[in-house]
Amino acid sequence: MAIRKIIETISDRSKFALVSTGYILKKPKYLAVFLLSFLVFLYFLTFFRDGSSNWQLIWSGLAIDRKLEILGRIFPAILENFTSFYGITIIFLSLWQGIVVTQIVFALRNREKEQSLNGVSTGGIGAVLGFLALGCPSCGIGLLTPLLSAIAGASAVALSETVGYALTILAFILLLYSIIRLGYINFIIISSKNYKEEHAKSH
């Protein structure tokens, strides 16, 4: 019975979140926030997708024009994401991260002073996990394997692929949680705003 109620609540809140997300993204300035944050996340996720060599090259003794070349070559690499399942995962992670950022910006600009914003920190953790799960854990590149081997020694590397998959799923779950949570809050904000506007008109 309790589980059924929880499922109903999640389902209801998801619908509210969907409505509020649609409403927010129809506004040009929030659409711009979404597009910008989506592209920023996509850029950085692509930057680190094949390990940290890009990062290490940026900090190397290469001439500045070669470093700019590295930064510029990420753009065609972004398009290559569309050609593999791994790349599609990166695009979806960025999309969800972009939605969370847009929801946060909308809520911060429109909330009542005393209204709390549950879901912000969860979204942040989801975004970080998205970066952690990048790379090729089986080859040991990316951020996860060095982290595992620093914490638990080389033997832990055998687990890196499984942990990598788990982190990707966890990142999506946390981002979804944030989208539903913030979306629900924004639905209340939008409804309250609309009610006040209607009320003001009728008087």
Place this chain on the structure above:
Amino acid sequence: MQKAIRIGLLVLVVGFLGALVIFNSINPTPIDMTVWNEQMTKGNKETATHHFIMYTDIFCPYCDKFSDAVAANMEHFDKHYIEENNILFEIRVTDVNYENGHSTNSRPAGEAAYCAAKQGDFWGYYYALLAKIYKDYHSRGIGVDRYSEKIPTLSMDYFYNIADELDSIDRDKLVSCMKNNETVAELDKNTKEAQKKINGGVPRFFFDKFTADGFAGTWNTDNDYKEVQRLMDAGLASK
């Protein structure tokens, strides 16, 4: 309270990651610069002014992208980097992906590489094996990244047959070397040694004082060679 815990956790995770990235960037792991296997080097060991080392596993797609790009631009690589810049380029073959349970093929491939080195043509065998893996699997999107279909366990003939393409490798000697596990001890010792230096991951490059993990390639040898050049030039600039 709950919110404070979540924010605290977020700050902790981000801070730890940031510290790790900065630590890894400014503290390159010191490594043994003594050549492991003379056959797996290019350049003049006695007179070289640079020593570039690449830790690899033959069944690591990122490592293969690097080596495929070098193979396709061998003339430029040998002339410009090995000769003109006087680099000793060393490949340290491991089977870390076998040890980590990620590829059953890494071990026979590693053994075969060391057996080929015993016959004096590591480079010929290495590039011929990589070309075959590319033709049979990587070019078809198999074994190219974490989500792609995995390369199946290959028969020993897959490794023996490479010898038929090369005059420098005697097939019978290769078969005997692999059947008698003549190079397993060397492979095991080197893999164990490598695991202390590479954070569990390959490819790892130690190009003089410059270190890098991973390889941002696209299986396009022209584009990927530009990335090879960036890594090599970063190494040259580090001394």
